[in-house]
Amino acid sequence: MRKKGNTVLAGLIICLLLVFLAAAGKLFGAYLKYQKGDVSYEKLQEYVQEPEEEESPESEKEKEEPKNRYLEIDFAGLKAVNPDVIAWIQIPALDISYPVVQGKDNACQTAS
Numbered sequence: 001m002r003k004k005g006n007t008v009l010a011g012l013i014i015c016l017l018l019v020f021l022a023a024a025g026k027l028f029g030a031y032l033k034y035q036k037g038d039v040s041y042e043k044l045q046e047y048v049q050e051p052e053e054e055e056s057p058e059s060e061k062e063k064e065e066p067k068n069r070y071l072e073i074d075f076a077g078l079k080a081v082n083p084d085v086i087a088w089i090q091i092p093a094l095d096i097s098y099p100v101v102q103g104k105d106n107a108c109q110t111a112s
Contacts, residue, residue, distance in 0.1 A: 044098075047073060047077045048073055048097065050069075071090055
């Protein structure tokens with residue numbers, strides 16, 4: 001009787017280990033996709049330049065108000081990489097700075 005209980009327990013442990021390994025594999029695959037995306041976005045940052053700060057004497061009131069400074073985007077270079085690029089979105093408070101693309105239709109395409 002004791003051997004049957006050990007066999008069932010061993011089978012259960014093996015099944016749980018297989019489930020754990022499958023889940024870990026899925027998580028690692030998702031991690032690799034995010035890493036690939038990060039590398040792609042870093043390469044796209046080559047086409048973006050932050051505006052240079054002007055060093056001019058300003059009054060205290062002007063220093064308190066943030067000036068709107070726009071990114072300088074090389075859209076010709078971006079369109080050479082992906083012709084569907086139509087804009088660039090930047091939200092400094094959320095650390096978002098990405099290209100915006102639009103295809104001819106709303107079909108979702110995934111990279112293989």
